[in-house]
Amino acid sequence: MHRGRQPEKNDVADAEAIVEAAQRPTMRFVEPKTKEQQSRAIVFRTREQFVNQRTELVNALRAHLYEFGYVAPQGIGHLPRLAEIVEDESADLPDLVRDVCSALLDQIDQLSSRLAALKKTMDTLSKQAATSRRLQTMPGVGPI
Template identity: 40%
Template sequence: MKVARVGLDIAKTVFQVHGVDMQGKTVLKKTLSRGEVLAFFANTPASLIGIEACAGAHYWARELIKQGHDARLMAAQFVSPYRKSGKNDANDAEAICEAVGRPNMRFVPVKSEEAQAVLAVHRVRALTVSERTALVNQVRGLLGEFGIVIGQGIAQARRLLGEIGAGGRQLPPLARETIGDLHDRLRTLDERILAYDRKISALAKACEPARRLMAIEGVGPVTATALVASVGNASTFKSGRQFAAWLGLTPRQNSSGGKTKLGSISKRGDVTLRTLLIHGTRSVLRLTTGRTDRKSVWAEALKERSCTNVAAVALAAKNARIIWAMLSRGTEYQVAS
């Protein structure tokens, strides 16, 4: 039995394998437990193995590559069109096997353990930030019941909580004690977020590509390290526009008959990366007024024609193309005069 191409549908405990030969004829259908996967493929001749890019996919791809296999990851939306009937493990594995053999299939770069460790720091920091936001929102709601309204921004919440702790606002003793507990939790979360920011800054300084990316306006240590860890080898993208499309920063198309129709941005890809780039450009747009460099003049003209939000997304797409060029070619950032 000569297996040329394999589709591996992964899960927590049950894995489904579907293999075909060089002529595309099915020669392998097997269900494996988690502990049997590596042993099974260790005794299988080197072959092309397709896996959907999902939780745990990068780990399995790395392990299979170590065994000499050509493991490739694909986005789930590119695999589903090849599923012929109902969704189950066997049909999923068959669809993956079919999709990985397509000559024009787009593959997801396999991340290293180091890159995933960096992304783990980002994910935990994002979780801590969301916890802080939820905490402040709860404080707003609780104090609103006592007629105390907090202004916009976490800084306003910190200031008012400090006043309450110092006795500057009248509250029942039980409420004051409860709000004081929340204030202590807020300070703890602030310290944790600051610690993660310092860790990310250290990672950015130690990473040469991240240091180069931070020369771009609106790209700081958080954005730079997240991009380098997520993208890996930027040469896998054919162009800067393809990279921007992967980030979901290009318009949706509904074109037909030679007539081009562009809609809103697609919002495909990594939400975190897209959000970081757009928030970075929002801060840049506050400083473009009066600047004479080409990018600032272009951004100001776009703001006048449309609005700040459109300009922020467009500038993020432009920065994405610049980032692709810098990562794929190893060049430094140069400001166009």
Template identity: 45%
Template sequence: MEGCATSHYWGRFAGAEGHEVRLIPPIYVKPFVKRLKNDAADAAAIAEAAVRPNLQFVAVKSAEHQARVVAYRTHQCFMSQRTQIINALRGHLAEFGLVFPQGVPHLKEIRAAMDDEDVDVPPSIREIAGLYLEHIDNLSAKIEELSLRLREAMAVSVGLCRLCTVPGAGPVTAGAIMAFAALLLRALT
């Protein structure tokens, strides 16, 4: 089975039915795709790759392992969205001569400027900035909630605790390593 988005789910399903499941990383299948991308060409490429003698298969991830991957990716997605929204707000305000430094810590300066009646911007800009700031607050709350979940997972997992002893590795970084490094996961648990 090639590594598509649902391969681990179907791998667990087939394994529960008594089948031997061997997932093939997509990078090993790609060289064998001979025609246009379609199901038949993909199946032929998978069959061709599967008979190669030195092919290394991927272990089927448990549902808990996949949940860690989703939590980490969601955390990263929300962080990216927050950065994008902050930069968009800064860009819009710069068009009115209000220039602010980058980063979450400087949001209080933006809030103060929007609350200051002496700052010369149209009322509609204050309203729009308020929408941006409200959205940033919502994302920040979700980011903190996900970070808390990642920290709580650390208390349960011996592997996560060990990874957090590495200088510079906190719960989020340790969670990412545990989520994406299957071999390391097996070695630590």
């Protein structure tokens, strides 16, 4: 065996490591997550993914309009201004750009609707769990 090189990984080596770890008195084991816990985690991860996708779409829309001289501040709160520019027939935008930007706006609307539905689900879940209700009594802690 060369210096600094790790031994081969295989089932026998894995089994030996598991037996050795199980025999240690200080070894702590993690309880597997329940299906309910896994389901909640999926809801939270999906929401986070949708938020990231929506942010990407808004940034793409801003970038496309910026190429034609239309500047808008960052943030989802300024989306109505971007929509006004796209829908304004007097805006100096080629039809192709207007069509692409409209498609982006439609996609953003769909994601926003899905995010609202997920928020309702998360609110319901947080009201059902005793731990969540207790944590939400702390200042600055919202739905968990």
